[in-house]
Amino acid sequence: MAEALIKTPLGYARIEGNENGLAAVRVLESNENESNLIPDVLEDAVYQLKEYFAGERKTFNLILRPEGTDFQKKVWLALSNIPYGKTISYWELSKNLGNTKAIRAVAAANGKNPLWIVVPCHRVIGSDGSLTGYAGGLHRKKWLLDHENPYKQQKFF
Secondary structure: OEEEEEEEOOEEEEEEEEOOEEEEEEEOOOOOOOOOOOOHHHHHHHHHHHHHHOOOOOOOOOOEOOOOOHHHHHHHHHHOOOOOOOOEEHHHHHHHOOOHHHHHHHHHHHHOOOEOOOOOHHHEEOOOOOOOOOOOOHHHHHHHHHHHOOOOOOOOO
């Protein structure tokens, strides 16, 4: 498995994958040194993530190969269908998957998403609109949602 470290506005991210696809993108809590050499199999992922953070990319075009249970993969696929700049609730996500009673299992699978940003688990919020649960920290979730908001708040002073 090849890996690369890149600096993002939210800290360092570790990108892992091979010729079969991208396995993980994780935000790190510690400062690391950015990779000087990016493995060939990860160049496209690094490029697309940098475009995303620069505000130049709204969707990713990558082969994804995350490891997880069949149920987790089903949830992660559903997350991939949430459009840039939009949010849905955990209940709506459960409904889209055909079982509103599975809301806790859906939330747990959401929290195990290994593909930070690429599979947009940050776009899932509480039914009351609150920013609930995010493995990368609520400050990062808020930043990502603000970054994707098509109606940027202007500062007057």
